[in-house]
Amino acid sequence: MRSIVFYLIVVPLAIVLVTLGVINRAPVTIALDPFSPADPALALTMPLYILVYGAIILGIIIGGATDWIRQGRWRREARERRYEARRWQNEAAALKQAASEPVAPGSGALTVSSGR
Numbered sequence: 705m706r707s708i709v710f711y712l713i714v715v716p717l718a719i720v721l722v723t724l725g726v727i728n729r730a731p732v733t734i735a736l737d738p739f740s741p742a743d744p745a746l747a748l749t750m751p752l753y754i755l756v757y758g759a760i761i762l763g764i765i766i767g768g769a770t771d772w773i774r775q776g777r778w779r780r781e782a783r784e785r786r787y788e789a790r791r792w793q794n795e796a797a798a799l800k801q802a803a804s805e806p807v808a809p810g811s812g813a814l815t816v817s818s819g820r
Contacts, residue, residue, distance in 0.1 A: 721757075728752035 732752050737744035 724756065725753040728756070 729751050731749050732755065734748045735741050735744035736746040
């Protein structure tokens, strides 16, 4: 199933991205000065495909970071519940260990008589 998804989605996407990179090799100038676009103080000249790939990668990184930050509450809750479950497991193991130890006569432990 996983290989079908790979061949149906990833391979065509890779073909499209490689084609986009081969077709758009012409350099473009990006002016980062909004006040004088004709003579910008800061401008970058690069091939268009690098700009497009960079924007895609930057969008993925920013989107992943915001999701990671927003999910912090659930990660914290899962961590607290994991610690609580571990504490309960340790307590159950200690009670099981205490129940399996023999009780010495006259040790002050309560005994239950059958009533007969």
